Amino acid sequence: MTRERKKSEKRAAILQSAFDEFKNRRFDAVKLDDVAARAGVGKGTLYLYFKNKEDLFIQMALDGVEQMAGRMKEIARMDLPFCERFFLFGREIGAFVEKRSVMFRLMHQISSESIQQEFMGQHRLLVEVARGLLKAGVDEGVLRSDVTVADLHCLLIGPLLFRVRLNKFNNDQIEVNTLLNLFWDAAVLKPETRKLEL
Amino acid sequence: MTRERKKSEKRAAILQSAFDEFKNRRFDAVKLDDVAARAGVGKGTLYLYFKNKEDLFIQMALDGVEQMAGRMKEIARMDLPFCERFFLFGREIGAFVEKRSVMFRLMHQISSESIQQEFMGQHRLLVEVARGLLKAGVDEGVLRSDVTVADLHCLLIGPLLFRVRLNKFNNDQIEVNTLLNLFWDAAVLKPETRKLEL
Amino acid sequence: MTRERKKSEKRAAILQSAFDEFKNRRFDAVKLDDVAARAGVGKGTLYLYFKNKEDLFIQMALDGVEQMAGRMKEIARMDLPFCERFFLFGREIGAFVEKRSVMFRLMHQISSESIQQEFMGQHRLLVEVARGLLKAGVDEGVLRSDVTVADLHCLLIGPLLFRVRLNKFNNDQIEVNTLLNLFWDAAVLKPETRKLEL
Amino acid sequence: MTRERKKSEKRAAILQSAFDEFKNRRFDAVKLDDVAARAGVGKGTLYLYFKNKEDLFIQMALDGVEQMAGRMKEIARMDLPFCERFFLFGREIGAFVEKRSVMFRLMHQISSESIQQEFMGQHRLLVEVARGLLKAGVDEGVLRSDVTVADLHCLLIGPLLFRVRLNKFNNDQIEVNTLLNLFWDAAVLKPETRKLEL
DNA sequence: TATGAATGAGGCTTCATTCAT
DNA sequence: CATGAATGAAGCCTCATTCAT
Incomplete structure (x- = not known):
């Protein structure tokens, strides 16, 4: 138990430190030495948990x-x-995207073909779930059906992603809720349904 | 003039080949050897036009x-x-973003602080211009004013950026015009103004 | 006694597995992980029986x-x-050399000076014994004395060693007895003494 | 010309320095840093001429x-x-073996299967040539035919190889000519043919 | 101006060795 | 005694950059 526990904790610590290092840096600007040091483990230990640098990177992402x-x-x-x-969903995803925007940036930065695939699989999972919700909205007659669910999804997630960048680099202070409301205005059939001040 | 001309052409060729190499690769996965070969010039020649790899990268972006x-x-x-x-503006920017989505990804991948600044300056330029247009829309009473221009901007550009990714990795076929119309629905005060079937 | 016994057996198991690993590999291509796994013991256990990798290597050789x-x-x-x-002697040594040709290859591959010495000591022991026999042959007037015992020894052992390589890499099927007979022809004074069909 | 010349010379210099480094050391005990330094070139230069350490090693051997x-x-x-x-042949090969005994030791130390093949090809070449000569001797009725050419070959080369080791590690002073004469006594049909005091 | 051979700093990775359990 | 998770020294190799031609 303690054994399993420790192992799992160490893995988590490495992932966290990798996250902190990769967050604002290019792949090649991150030194595994630093990741190890930050995680408080030896350099070699990384290789007990991850196949190599790229693997660590992916697992983290x-x-x-x-x-x-x-x-x-x-x-x-x-x-x-x-x-x-x-709105529950939207706020959840807004927060997730804020914390893990890395993942979305990284899709483009993978060399290995097989890992690329794994990555896309995960991404598709998220897309699926979101589109599932939107599909329900359409089926329930709440959301408009003159555009595809893909269009709606793009309109929903795009701003949530872009928001992170603007807030970070442009010092904007765009709120998730505002974006959700705007999306709602565009996507809903009967505007009066809308409400949700927060 | 021919001199100038040739020089300029060679620079352009290098930029193009750099673009092709960086497009789908990580910074560190791109070899200047390959850039030079693709551009049909010697490796040393790159350094006659660009200070170093990062500079080439930035200039390209x-x-x-x-x-x-x-x-x-x-x-x-x-x-x-x-x-x-x-709509003119939107289609223009949609096309630009499609062709040069690199730029937007790359903001996060610059090491040098000073270059980071230059980069952000350019980005801000684009942001400014777009927000200028949207501000005009608000001032002219066409666009709603209960949200900030920054919010509207995020709602406009976010989907255009995300679209590129979805079309590429998810094999979607999201149209710029659809997104513009959806934006319009969310942002305009009197929906009847809307039109533009294309 | 059981204690002693077990210990000795484990040591033998390690030596055997080391032998199998080193047999066809470079020193650096052999991983102690593999040696331990093959011997069915933990990696740390190796160090209870041998000072380090080189020591294990020597002991084995x-x-x-x-x-x-x-x-x-x-x-x-x-x-x-x-x-x-x-001929008894020759066949014995022929078989030994076949099984432990490693030892002869390895003389050249030892880093530590002191171990080098130990190694050479053992080698010299074998040389001595062989030359002892040949000396007896000379003294008894069976073998020629117009060349040194060292020459005879070289003529005897060289082919027995080379034979192993040829049989292995060249798929030859050279027999120990043939080589012994050939040596005999070269080394003996009165050819009619020779016989030994097998 | 100068270009070609220089390139060829540099390659030779590297091979020579590699030879000196590998001569008395284990593969893993040789540092490419040292090889480069000894050859008077940069570390990276090695990789312009050789694929990797093992390739350099093979080319040298x-x-x-x-x-x-x-x-x-x-x-x-x-x-x-x-x-x-x-006797011409024997002395030639005796000298060669003395200088390049590395090659014969190294057969056993190659990891890559494909390189192993290349290596064996070269070895077989030498074996073939030597056996060609011995075959001629048999055909001309000078050498005995009651043993195979492979046996004779083993009797000839084995001692020449072993000699190098004995002279080096046992401080013996075995002469090539003595070994050749001994071989001759064993292999020739009419002993009176033999002569060659030197 | 253009080249590409040469360089060497720097980082990933391996694996012998240790030591807490 | 036995173990194997953890370590970090050490070295191969890559590739951006330089510079003689």
Whole structure:
């Protein structure tokens, strides 16, 4: 137990430190020496948990995606009016994207073909879940159906992603809720449904 | 003149080949050997036109941004109803973003602080121009004013950027025009103004 | 006693597995991980029996040399006509060399000076014994004395060693007995003494 | 010309320095840093001429083998009595083996399967040439035919190889000529043919 | 101006060795 | 005694950069 526990904790520590190092740096600007030092382990230890630098990078980038997808699925299945499910969902994903925007940047930066595939699989998972919710909105007659679900999805997630960048680099202070409301205005059939001041 | 001309052409060739190499690769995965070979010049020649790898990278990423900004400013200044200026503008920027999405990814990948600044300057330029147009829309009473211009901007550009990724990695076929229309629905005060079937 | 026994067996198991690993590999291509795994012990256990990798290597290479030397001395001392002693001896050494050709290859691959010495000591032991026999042959007037014992020794052992390589890499099928007979023809004074069909 | 010349010379310099480094050391005990330093070139330069450490090692080990084989073939074809061709040949090969005994040790130390093959090809070349000469001796009725050519070959080369080791590690002073004469006594049909005091 | 052979700093990775359990 | 997780020294190799031609 202690054994398993420690092992799992060490892995998490490495992932965290990798996250901190990769967050604002290029892949090649991150030194595994630093990752190890920050995690408080020896350099060689990294290789007990990860095949190599790229593997560590990927594991880090995908860390938490599945839990996230799970939580999002739960929300989508909740017994609530669509409007509420949507805003719950939106805030959840907005927060996730803020914390793990790395993942979205990194899709473009993978060399190995096979890993590329794994990566895209995870990404598609998230896309699927989000589109599932939107599809429900359409089916329930809340969201418009003159555009595709893909269009709506793009309109929803795009701003949430871009927001992170603007807030970071442009010192803007764009709120998730504002974006969700704007999306709602564009996507919903009967505007009066809208509400949700926060 | 021929001298100037040749020089300029060679620079352009290098930038193009750099673009092709960087497009789908990590910074460190691109070898200057390959860039030079693809451009049909010797490796040393790169250093006659660019200070170093990062410089080449930046020049490439920013290549065309100023022209783009210029063109966009012109559109914004045109003597046309806001609606038309908007859609012209939107399609222009949609195309630009499609071709040069690199630039947007790369903001995060610069080591040198000073270059970071230069980069952000250019980015801000584009942001400014776009927000200028949107501000005009608000001032002219076409766009809603209950959210900030920054919010509207994020809602406009975010999907255009995300679209590129989805079309590429998810094999979606999201249209710029659809996104513009959706934006319009969310942002405009009197929906009946909207039109533009294309 | 059981204690002693077990210990000795484990040591033997390690030596055997080391032998199998080193047999066809470079020193640096052998991983102690593999040696331990093959021997069915933990990696740390190796260090209970051997000082370090090089020590294990040496012990393995020299393993059995002394017994061999002993057996050879016995043969040399037997109360038999020289001819018979020689062929017994030759076949014995031919078999030994076939099994432990490693040892002979390895002389060249030792870093530590002190270990080098130990190694050479063992080698010299074998040389001595062989030359002892040949000296007896000369003294008894069976072998020629117009060349040195060292020359004869070289003529005897060289082919036995080279044979192993040819059989292995060249797929030859050279017999120890043939080589012994050839040596005999070259080395003996009165050819009619020679016989030994097998 | 100067270009080609320089390149070829540099390669030779590297091979020589590699030879000196590998001569008395284990593969893993040789540092490419040292090879480069000894050759008076930069570390990276090694990689302009050789794929990697093992490649350098092989090229070095095989360096000169083909010339040697060529020279030996010439001797074998000379218009001389077999006896003279034999001793010429023997002395040539004795000297070669003395200088390049590395090659023979190294057969056992190659990891890559493909390189192993190349290596064995070269070795077989030498074996072939030597056996060609011995075959001629048999055909001309000078050498005995009651043993195979492979046996004779093993009897000839084995001692020449072993001699190098004994002289080096045992401080013996075994002469090539003595060994050749001994071989001759064993292999020739009419002993009176033998002569060659030197 | 253009080249590409040469360089060497620097980082990933391996694996012998240690030591807490 | 036995283990194997952890370590970090050490070296191969890459590739941006330089510079003689």
